[in-house]
Each structure stands twice: as structure tokens, then as C-alpha cells.
């Protein structure tokens with residue numbers, strides 16, 4: 001008997017990452033790691049969560065907080081999110097909001113909602129690895145989304161045949177992995193392309209609130225509302241998250257979209273896990289209502305200083321031929337190495353010789369290209385670790401580039 005022979009075809013697209021083995025070495029204490037992608041736990045508003053949990057569990061409230069609840073999500077939380085969406089130009093009601101178990105679940109459900117085997121998803125080259133992981137289960141093909149590029153909608157459609165392009169997925173602000181933000185013109189171009197292809201747009205806004213400088217750029221959904229007059233006429237599906245602002249462990253994200261999309265996703269949610277944990281939603285609603293803006297300001301201040309530190313260290317230590325992005329927010333800087341270099345080989349070398357870690361870039365490309373790149377995280381390491389770690393990385397790269 002061999003159970004793996006019985007696995008469905010969709011499982012073939014789901015592979016363990018080759019770099020996982022290498023990253024296991026990160027448990028060693030003397031390694032400086034830029035490989036993470038997680039918030040600094042020192043920023044979690046732990047006292048506010050303690051008070052929130054006591055409130056939603058005490059005083060007879062446990063009957064609601066420990067009980068099953070609606071698939072759409074906790075109403076006061078949806079109301080808070082709808083108001084917050086309004087502040088960034090997305091006029092909507094709580095009926096346009098579905099609470100999900102992190103925005104990762106939203107990506108899974110959107111893959112399930114739109115993709116039949118062989119349909120095409122347009123994604124960036126590179127793009128968020130977790131989005132590829134979520135979509136892969138629905139057996140799509142991928143094509144490269146290049147806002148403002150010179151390919152016509154007809155060309156994309158021909159490439160997708162006999163399937164069709166179902167959506168363009170993109171992380172708009174300080175993207176994971178590149179740290180790059182789409183300009184307003186590029187956002188309008190994505191909308192134009194989606195109109196021509198008659199496909200959906202999935203706007204992943206996981207890092208939206210983590211802007212450290214520069215003016216905010218309107219979300220794609222807000223630009224589309226300006227065109228169409230109402231969210232319910234829009235093709236853009238906005239995915240938000242509390243993971244980078246309050247807590248990733250509570251797994252609270254949301255989808256904001258036209259009502260027909262939300263009502264179909266509610267059915268997926270019912271079939272998938274009934275609803276997002278009630279207690280967690282209530283706790284997030286309490287904490288979000290307690291000076292969210294003040295909390296975010298603290299998060300921004302810390303990450304801004306770490307970003308600045310990393311960019312300054314890169315200026316000092318990177319050899320000629322290495323290029324990097326200068327993100328206005330988020331958690332990542334993206335390095336492009338001279339052609340022919342391989343980020344995965346470099347990681348093995350970096351761990352061995354200098355005990356410094358990062359994520360090789362190849363995994364973020366749906367077509368496996370882009371191996372001459374790597375992702376650095378600046379939200380977790382301390383300023384000292386950033387200085388020391390980038391100096392080490394500079395030595396590794398200098399040695400690799402010296403003939």
C-alpha cells in the first residue's frame with residue numbers, strides 16, 4: 001500500500017521548500033538571521049490583550065466569546081474595519097467585509113473561488129511565496145504581471161488559452177519580498193488591464209499600515225471605487241491583516257470586496273472552518289478600538305529605525321555590482337546580485353563562513369528564475385545585529401565576487 005499514490009493531482013504542486021533544510025540551522029545562537037519575516041514580539045500590545053481577554057471572557061461575556069459565531073465575522077470588528085477602510089478611500093459597509101483566519105486564508109479561498117485547473121493567475125516575478133503556495137493547490141498556470149509593461153491584454157489572453165486569466169494578484173505596498181510599492185499610475189494600469197481581460201484583481205495589503213515615509217498611495221480598490229461609484233461594482237478584492245500591526249498569532253485578517261464576492265466567500269468559509277475564532281476576533285476588536293493609531297506609530301518608529309540602519313549598513317558594506325531596494329515601509333529589502341550568482345549557494349556559504357542567513361530569491365519566482373537575488377528582513381534583528389550581520393554579508397559577497 002502506498003498512500004502517496006492516492007493523493008490528488010493538486011498535491012503535486014505543493015512542494016517543501018529546498019531552503020528549509022538550510023534554515024533549520026538558524027537555531028544556532030551565534031547566527032544572525034535576516035531570513036525571518038515576522039514582527040518583533042516586543043511590539044505586541046500584551047497588556048491591552050490581557051485586559052481585552054479578561055473583558056471578553058469575564059462578566060458573563062463568555063457565553064458569546066466561547067461560542068460558535070457567524071461565518072461573516074464578529075460584527076463590531078467588521079464595523080471597525082469598514083470605518084478604517086473608509087479612511088483610506090474605500091467607502092464600504094460591514095457587509096463588504098469577511099473576517100478570515102489571517103489574510104493567508106483569504107488567499108486560499110480566493111484561489112478556490114476563481115481558479116479551475118489550467119486557469120491563469122497573473123503574479124509579480126517575484127511575488128509573495130505564500131500566495132503561490134495557496135494558489136498552487138488549485139492547479140493554475142502563472143504569467144508575469146508587469147504593470148506598465150508593453151504586453152497587451154490580447155497577448156495575456158492568448159498566453160492563457162485554452163484557460164483564461166482569472167485574476168491579477170499583487171502586494172501593493174512594500175511588497176514581500178521586494179519592499180517595492182506600486183505607483184498610482186501602475187495601480188491604474190493594473191485596473192486597465194483587468195478591465196480589458198475582464199478578470200479580478202487581488203490586492204494584498206498585508207503591510208499597508210507600515211509606511212515609514214513618503215505619501216500614502218491610494219489602494220487599487222479605492223481607485224476603482226472612484227471609477228465605478230460603488231464598491232459593489234468593483235472587481236478588486238482587498239485583503240487586509242492584523243498580523244503585522246497587532247498580532248500574527250491570533251490569525252485575524254479580512255477581505256473587503258463587492259457583496260456578491262463576499263457572499264460566495266462566506267460559503268467557502270462555512271465549508272472550510274465555519275468561522276474565525278470568536279474569542280480572537282473579540283480581543284482584536286477591543287484592542288483595535290484602544291488607540292490603534294498610537295500603537296501603529298510605535299511600530300512604525302521602531303521598524304523605520306531598523307530600515308534606516310540596514311540601508312546605511314548596505315551602503316557601507318556591499319561590493320560593487322550588488323543592487324538593493326529602498327523600501328518606504330514594510331519589513332524587507334531585496335538584493336539583486338550580478339547575473340550568474342545563485343542566492344541558494346550563497347546562503348550555504350554564508351551560514352558556513354560567516355553565520356549570517358537570508359532567504360534566497362529564487363523561491364519567490366513562479367518560473368524559478370531570479371536566483372541571483374535574496375531577501376533581507378529588518379523587522380526582527382536589533383540595530384547591532386543589523387550592523388554586524390550586514391558587515392558579514394558584505395564579506396561573503398565580496399569573497400564570492402572576487403575572481
Ligand code: PMP
Nearest residue numbers: 102103104128176206241243253
Ligand atoms: N500577504 C503577504 C504579502 C504576507 O507577507 C503575509 C505574511 N507573511 C501574508 C499575506 C499572510 O499573513 P497573515 O495570514 O498572517 O495575515
